Amino acid sequence: MKALIESIVTPLVDSPEDIVVTKTEEDSKIVYHLTVHKDDVGKVIGKNGRIAKAIRTVVYAAKTDGKKRIYLDIM
Secondary structure, eight states: OHHHHHHHHGGGOSOGGGOEEEEEEOSSEEEEEEEOOTTTHHHHHOGGGHHHHHHHHHHHHTOOOSSSEEEEEEO
């Protein structure tokens, strides 16, 4: 999942070397924290959050474990 998130975000940003994806796992959920360069945050979120919503939709659809919910936090 980490590779999927990185592959989606890399073409959107000007500083792909600053992309960091970390994973936090709990009993009922998995949270992926996406951090990008401060100048690229707007590009990843998009106008009215449309790009962020599209990224989340793809990530949620690609989940492999049916028991845990997946969340994507963009910072």
